[in-house]
Structures are given as structure tokens and as C-alpha cells.
Amino acid sequence: MIRRLLAAAVTLHLWIAGPGVVADDPYPEGYVGPDACEACHRAEIGAWKNTEHFRGYARLHKHARLDSILTTVAGKSSPRKNWTCTSCHYTMVSTRGRNARAVSGVSCESCHGPGERWIDTHWRPGPYMTHDREPPEHKRQRLADAAQHGMIHSTMLYDLARQCQVCHGLARDDVPVDKLALMFDAGHPMDPGFELIAYSQGTIRHHLDGTTPDPERTPLELARLFVIGAAAKLVSASNAAGKVEHPKYAAAQKRRADDARAAIGAVAHLPEAKALLADPSDANARKLAAAVQEADVLQAVQALLPSKADYR
Numbered sequence: 001m002i003r004r005l006l007a008a009a010v011t012l013h014l015w016i017a018g019p020g021v022v023a024d025d026p027y028p029e030g031y032v033g034p035d036a037c038e039a040c041h042r043a044e045i046g047a048w049k050n051t052e053h054f055r056g057y058a059r060l061h062k063h064a065r066l067d068s069i070l071t072t073v074a075g076k077s078s079p080r081k082n083w084t085c086t087s088c089h090y091t092m093v094s095t096r097g098r099n100a101r102a103v104s105g106v107s108c109e110s111c112h113g114p115g116e117r118w119i120d121t122h123w124r125p126g127p128y129m130t131h132d133r134e135p136p137e138h139k140r141q142r143l144a145d146a147a148q149h150g151m152i153h154s155t156m157l158y159d160l161a162r163q164c165q166v167c168h169g170l171a172r173d174d175v176p177v178d179k180l181a182l183m184f185d186a187g188h189p190m191d192p193g194f195e196l197i198a199y200s201q202g203t204i205r206h207h208l209d210g211t212t213p214d215p216e217r218t219p220l221e222l223a224r225l226f227v228i229g230a231a232a233k234l235v236s237a238s239n240a241a242g243k244v245e246h247p248k249y250a251a252a253q254k255r256r257a258d259d260a261r262a263a264i265g266a267v268a269h270l271p272e273a274k275a276l277l278a279d280p281s282d283a284n285a286r287k288l289a290a291a292v293q294e295a296d297v298l299q300a301v302q303a304l305l306p307s308k309a310d311y312r
């Protein structure tokens, strides 16, 4: 009886809300938008304004291929309101999932995690304590607390690389994979050759400490980033490839996976790399990411690193 009442209530709700509304507005919560970071992160905001992530906001809704891509997915016909598009293209600020609006394109929180639960604490050693007086253990705990509340720190390279792959691999868990495959068929772009160094060390780079002009990463740091990026790509592509039989999409995901395997193959002397190749999971990828942070992988991957001319 209770179950039937519940079913009736759900039906009534669907009827009142109209078809599609329940499934069409699952906007994520907890985003505050880039304006909230600006007062303290002027340099990073400045760098970001020079990226396609920032520019896409003013441009996407006017794109020539927009309509053919939009008609493949259900829902609202403005990309700023259709949650399939907003999930990758915009920063949505809402009040507990309601009244969501696109405040910018891909921005700080798209990579560093929704900020509501850590913005006030990630930077503050606490009352009566300045940054230079803060004991290392206190700082470690402060950053760990922020991570607990969803912050993806600049040192969490695997998690950052994973964020890129979710969008750039057309491989979101929270969008039905059939939709992604249909969009891809309709001409939605996707570069199976996405490689983390080439994509992150050009316009996107904002390794700014406020005193020196944007120091470049060392060759060894780049080599590590290369392997970590490939690990994230392999896990993402393997998950996506297994989910749908759509030929064009499945072939592109296979290309991503093969590409990543070739890169990881270069460090196959590491047991963690072998384990990841045999079983591409987040857990195994994290182990490889931790291992390369300790290992000298420069020799092994040097020949595969992109040249600066290819940085985007």
C-alpha cells in the first residue's frame, strides 16, 4: 500500500513538474564561481582569461555546429541551460541545485573542485597565526582538511589529470554514454591524442608564485606529468570503451586507450605500470602516479615528450 502511494506521489510530481524536468536539471551543487577567487588569486585569474576555457563562454552558444550537436541530446536548446552541455562547458552556480545559472565557461573549480566547502579555510592558518609562522604539520593538516571538503590541490596531479580526461575524453560518468556517442557522431570535437603536457603547459599553465614570472617545469617534472597524464587517460578510455557499442565512439575510445598504453609502456619496468596496464583502475593509476613522483623516469620517456611548438 505504502509503495503504491509512493508511486502515485512520484507520478503526480512528474505530472506537475512536466516530463523531463526531474531528469533534466541535476545541476551540481557547491560551486561559487571564479569571481569569488579573484580578490586573492589575481595572477591566476589573469592567466585564465587568456585561455579557451574562459573564451568559450562568450562563444559557444553562437557556434556553427551547435544545433546539429544539440538535437542529438534531449532537453533545453540553449547550451547554457541544457545540463548535458553545462556539465563540461560552464561553471554553474546554484542554490542547493536550484536556480542554476552559467556564470562562466570552464573555470577554477572545474579543475580544483567545487569551492563552497573549502574556500574560506584552504588559505587560512587560523587566528593569531601567519603563513610564515605556521608549523609544517599544521599546514599539512589544513590542506588535508580542504581536500576532504572537495578541494583538488595543485599537488594532486593525478586528480587534476583526471578532471581533464572527464571532459576532453568525452567520458563523463554523469552523462549517459549514448548521448556522448550521439554527440560525437553529430560532429562534436574530441582529440583522442590529448596529452597532458601539450595541453597544460601552454596557455593553461599558471604555476605562479607571485614573485617570479611563471617558472617552467623541469624536464623531470614534465616526464612525471607525462606518465601521470597517460595513466588518467588509460583509466578514462578503458571505462568509456567498455560501455557502448557505438562504432565511431568506441573506436575513438580505443585509440585513446592504445595511445595511453604506448606511453605507459615506456615505464613498464615499474611494477606499478605493469599492474595498471593489466588492470586500468583509478586505484592502480594512483599507485603509478605515486611511484613516478619518486622515480627518475626522464630517460625512459624523453623521446616521447612533446616539443614546445606543440604546446597549446
Ligand code: HEC
Residues within 6 Å of the ligand: 052, 053, 055, 056, 057, 059, 060, 087, 088, 089, 106, 110, 111, 160, 161, 163, 164, 165, 167, 168, 196, 198, 199, 200, 204, 312
Ligand atoms: C569541465 C570540463 C573541462 C575540464 C575539467 C578541462 N577542460 Fe579543457 N576544455 C574544455 C572545453 C569545453 C574546451 C573548449 C572551449 C571552447 O572552445 O568553447 C576546452 C579547451 C581546452 C584547451 C584549448 C583547446 C585547443 O584545442 O587548444 C586546452 C589547451 C585545454 N582545454 C586544456 C585542458 C587541461 C590541461 C585540463 C586539465 C588540467 C582541462 N583542459 C580540463 C573543457 C574542460
Ligand code: HEC
Residues within 6 Å of the ligand: 060, 063, 065, 066, 069, 070, 073, 079, 082, 084, 085, 086, 087, 088, 089, 166, 167, 168, 169, 170, 171, 172, 175, 183, 188, 189, 190, 191
Ligand atoms: C564530456 C564533456 C562535454 C560535453 C558533455 C559537451 N562538450 Fe562540447 N566540448 C567539450 C570539449 C572538451 C571541447 C573542446 C574539444 C577540443 O577542442 O579538443 C568541446 C567543444 C565543443 C564545440 C566546439 C567549440 C569550438 O570552439 O570549436 C561545440 C560546438 C560543442 N562542444 C558543443 C557542445 C554542446 C552543444 C553540448 C551539449 C549538447 C556539448 N558540447 C557537451 C566537452 C564536452
Ligand code: HEC
Residues within 6 Å of the ligand: 034, 037, 041, 044, 045, 046, 048, 053, 106, 107, 108, 109, 110, 111, 112, 154, 155, 160, 200, 204, 205, 206, 207, 208, 209, 217
Ligand atoms: C584546466 C584546469 C585548471 C583550471 C581551469 C584552473 N587550474 Fe589552477 N591548477 C591546475 C593545475 C593542473 C595546476 C598545477 C599546475 C602546475 O603546477 O604546473 C594548478 C595550480 C594552481 C595553483 C598553484 C600554483 C603554483 O604556483 O603551484 C593555484 C593557486 C591555482 N591553480 C589556482 C587556480 C585559480 C584561482 C583558477 C581560476 C582562475 C585556476 N587555478 C584554474 C589546473 C587548473
Ligand code: HEC
Residues within 6 Å of the ligand: 032, 033, 034, 036, 037, 038, 039, 040, 041, 108, 109, 112, 115, 119, 122, 123, 124, 131, 143, 152, 153, 154, 155
Ligand atoms: C581570501 C583569499 C583567498 C580566496 C578567496 C581564495 N584563495 Fe586560494 N589561496 C589563498 C592563499 C593565501 C593561498 C596560499 C595558501 C598556502 O600558503 O597554503 C591559496 C592557495 C590556493 C591554491 C593552491 C594550494 C594548493 O596546495 O594547491 C589553489 C589551487 C587555490 N588557492 C584555489 C582557489 C580557488 C579555486 C578559489 C576560488 C574558488 C580560491 N582559491 C579562493 C587565498 C585565497
